[in-house]
Amino acid sequence: MITLRTVLRRLTLLLLVGLLLLLLGGCSESANSGVQQAVPTPQHSPAVLTGLLPSGDTAAAKQVVLGFSQLGSESTWREANTASIREAAAEAGITLLLSNAEQDQQKQFEAIRSFIRRKVDVIAVAPVVQTGWEPVLLEIRQAGIPVIIVDRSVNVEDRSLYVTFIGSDFYQEGVKAAKYVIDKLRHHPEAIRIAELQGTVGSTPSIDRGRGFRKLIEERPNLEITMSAPADFTQSGGREVMRTFLQQPREKWPRVLFSHNDDMAIGAVDAIREAGLVPGEDMIIVSVDGTRRAFEQMTAGNINAVVECNPLLGPLLMQAVAEIMAGRTLPKRMVTPEDIYTQELAAMEVENRKY
Numbered sequence: 001m002i003t004l005r006t007v008l009r010r011l012t013l014l015l016l017v018g019l020l021l022l023l024l025g026g027c028s029e030s031a032n033s034g035v036q037q038a039v040p041t042p043q044h045s046p047a048v049l050t051g052l053l054p055s056g057d058t059a060a061a062k063q064v065v066l067g068f069s070q071l072g073s074e075s076t077w078r079e080a081n082t083a084s085i086r087e088a089a090a091e092a093g094i095t096l097l098l099s100n101a102e103q104d105q106q107k108q109f110e111a112i113r114s115f116i117r118r119k120v121d122v123i124a125v126a127p128v129v130q131t132g133w134e135p136v137l138l139e140i141r142q143a144g145i146p147v148i149i150v151d152r153s154v155n156v157e158d159r160s161l162y163v164t165f166i167g168s169d170f171y172q173e174g175v176k177a178a179k180y181v182i183d184k185l186r187h188h189p190e191a192i193r194i195a196e197l198q199g200t201v202g203s204t205p206s207i208d209r210g211r212g213f214r215k216l217i218e219e220r221p222n223l224e225i226t227m228s229a230p231a232d233f234t235q236s237g238g239r240e241v242m243r244t245f246l247q248q249p250r251e252k253w254p255r256v257l258f259s260h261n262d263d264m265a266i267g268a269v270d271a272i273r274e275a276g277l278v279p280g281e282d283m284i285i286v287s288v289d290g291t292r293r294a295f296e297q298m299t300a301g302n303i304n305a306v307v308e309c310n311p312l313l314g315p316l317l318m319q320a321v322a323e324i325m326a327g328r329t330l331p332k333r334m335v336t337p338e339d340i341y342t343q344e345l346a347a348m349e350v351e352n353r354k355y
C-alpha cells in the first residue's frame with residue numbers, strides 16, 4: 001500500500017532529478033557557446049573550412065566562397081596562374097568565383113562589386129595596374145570582407161585596406177637580369193646598346209623590373225638602354241615592338257635584349273630572325289618568368305637566360321584564405337622564392353618545368 005509518506009518521497013526524488021537535469025543542460029549549453037566564441041568568425045563566414053579541417057569537423061562546415069578578380073589571360077604565366085588557383089581551390093574545397101578582366105581595370109571593379117553583392121567570404125585581386133584602387137578597396141572594407149592582393153601590388157596609402165600581398169619580388173627579378181648581363185659582358189669594355197621590352201604600362205612587374213634592372217645597368221658606363229617600349233606582356237606585342245626597334249639603322253641595333261616576360265621574348269626572337277640576326281648570339285636575350293616554352297628556346301640557344309617568376313600561387317592563396325577564416329593574422333607580405341636559369345641548365349631543367 002502506498003502511503004502519503006512514500007508519495008512525498010517519490011515527488012521529492014523526481015524534483016531533485018529534474019533539477020539535476022536542468023543544471024546539466026545549462027552547463028553543456030554554456031560550454032558549447034564558449035567553444036563557438038573561441039573560434040573567431042570573420043564577417044559572412046563560417047567557423048570552419050571544408051577540406052581544411054580534419055574530416056570530423058567538416059560535417060558542420062559551410063562552404064567558403066572566394067571571389068577572385070584575375071587581371072587577364074595575356075601570357076603563358078597568367079594561364080598557369082589561373083590554373084593553379086582553380087586547382088588549389090578545388091583541392092581545398094573552396095568555392096571559387098573567378099572573373100577575368102581582360103587587362104581592364106574597370107572590369108576588375110565591376111567583378112569586385114559583384115563579389116560584394118554576392119557576399120563572398122574573401123576577395124582576392126590580381127591588379128592589372130598599381131594605381132586607382134582606394135575607392136573600391138574602401139567599398140570592400142565597408143562590406144566587411146577581407147582582401148588578399150595576389151601577384152601585382154596596389155599603390156595605397158592605407159595598407160590596412162588589404163590583409164596580405166602574395167607575390168614575387170619584381171625589383172629583385174630586374175636586378176638578377178642585370179647581373180646576368182653584366183657578368184656575360186664582363187670582357188666587353190666597348191659601348192653596348194640594350195633594348196628593353198616593357199610589360200603593361202603602370203603594372204607592378206613592369207615598373208619594378210625596369211627599376212631593378214636600371215639600378216645596376218646605370219652603374220656601368222659602357223652599358224646603355226637605348227631603346228625601351230611597352231609590349232603589354234604578349235607574344236604578338238613583343239614581335240611588333242622588336243620589329244620597330246629593328247627598323248632603326250643597323251648601327252643602332254641593340255646587342256642585348258631585356259624582355260620583361262617570356263612571351264614577349266619569344267615574339268622578339270621571330271623579329272630578330274626576320275632581320276637576319278641569330279637570336280642568342282648576335283643579340284643576347286634575357287627574359288623573366290621561366291615558362292617551359294622559354295626553357296625550350298634556351299635549349300635551342302635562342303634565349304640566353306631566364307629569371308624565374310613563379311605563377312603557382314594557388315596553394316599559398318588558399319592557405320591564406322584558410323588562415324583568415326580561422327581568424328589568424330598573416331604577414332603583410334609573402335614573397336615566393338625564385339631562381340635564375342641559363343642555357344647551361346636549361347636542357348637539364350626543361351622537363352621539370354610545371355608551367
Ligand code: AHR
Nearest residue numbers: 075077151205233261309
Ligand atoms: O604579373 C606577372 C607578370 O604578368 C608575368 O611576368 C607576365 O608574364 C604576366 O603577364
